[in-house]
Amino acid sequence: MAKDYRVLAGQATQEQLVAYLSKIQGLPNIQPNTSLEKLRAKVKELGIEDDDYINMPDDGEADREEARLSRQETVIDVSGDNVTVTVMGYEAARDRAKELGGVLVGTDGKPLRYVDFNNWPKGKILIPKTNDFDGKHDVPVAPNGRQMFIPRGQDCEVAEPFIMALMEARGTDYTQEENGGAMIPTEVQRHSLIVKRLPEYTILVPREKVAQAA
Known part of the structure; x- marks a missing residue:
C-alpha cells in the first residue's frame, strides 16, 4: 500500500x-x-x-x-543518568532506539505500552468537517481494538497509532463512465486528516553508549 x-x-x-x-x-x-x-x-x-x-x-x-x-528532529540530551534521545515520529524513534540499543519510554517514564497506548506521547491532528453524509459526525478509530471517537472541526491530541489508523483507512468512490456507462470504483483515503504535529518520543540509552548516541 x-x-x-x-x-x-x-x-x-x-x-x-x-x-x-x-x-x-x-x-x-x-x-x-x-x-x-x-x-x-x-x-x-x-x-x-x-x-x-x-x-x-x-x-x-x-x-x-x-x-x-528522522535526521532533523533528533536531539541528544546528555544530562541525567542516561543519554536521552528525542525523535519525532514512532517509526523513526523505533529504528533509532534499535540502532542505539536504547529503550523507548512513555510519558510516565516506563516502556511504551502497546496494549492500551495510555502512556504514548500525543500528536495533534484535525479532521475537517465535510458535506458527506457523515461529514459532521465524530470519527471512530480503533487500533489494536482500543476505540475512541475523534470530533471533527477541532484540534485533537491523540497517540500515533490512532493517527496511523486514520491515515491508512481507505474507502471507495465511484465515478460513472461517459454516456451512462459502468460505475468505476476508485480507492481513496477514507478521512481527510491534517497532522499538525507528530508525537515526540524519548529513548533512554545506557551511559556506556553515550559515544554511539552522540
Missing part, C-alpha cells in the same frame, strides 16, 4: 495542491490548470492554514520525507 507524505499547506506547489484536493479530499472540478490562487482558496475553505501540514499521495517522496524528519 502506498504511503503518504506531508507538506506545509502554505509551501505546497500547484501540482501538489491539485493532487491533495482531487486525490486526498476527493473534490470535483479540480484540474491541472486550476490557478494556484484558486487552489489555495479551496484549501482555506477546508479550515487548513498555511502552517498546517497536508497529506500528499505517495510518488516515492514518502521515504525521503521520513528520512529527512
Whole structure:
C-alpha cells in the first residue's frame, strides 16, 4: 500500500495542491490548470492554514520525507543518568532506539505500552468537517481494538497509532463512465486528516553508549 507524505499547506506547489484536493479530499472540478490562487482558496475553505501540514499521495517522496524528519528532529540530551534521545515520529524513534540499543519510554517514564497506548506521547491532528453524509459526525478509530471517537472541526491530541489508523483507512468512490456507462470504483483515503504535529518520543540509552548516541 502506498504511503503518504506531508507538506506545509502554505509551501505546497500547484501540482501538489491539485493532487491533495482531487486525490486526498476527493473534490470535483479540480484540474491541472486550476490557478494556484484558486487552489489555495479551496484549501482555506477546508479550515487548513498555511502552517498546517497536508497529506500528499505517495510518488516515492514518502521515504525521503521520513528520512529527512528522522535526521532533523533528533536531539541528544546528555544530562541525567542516561543519554536521552528525542525523535519525532514512532517509526523513526523505533529504528533509532534499535540502532542505539536504547529503550523507548512513555510519558510516565516506563516502556511504551502497546496494549492500551495510555502512556504514548500525543500528536495533534484535525479532521475537517465535510458535506458527506457523515461529514459532521465524530470519527471512530480503533487500533489494536482500543476505540475512541475523534470530533471533527477541532484540534485533537491523540497517540500515533490512532493517527496511523486514520491515515491508512481507505474507502471507495465511484465515478460513472461517459454516456451512462459502468460505475468505476476508485480507492481513496477514507478521512481527510491534517497532522499538525507528530508525537515526540524519548529513548533512554545506557551511559556506556553515550559515544554511539552522540
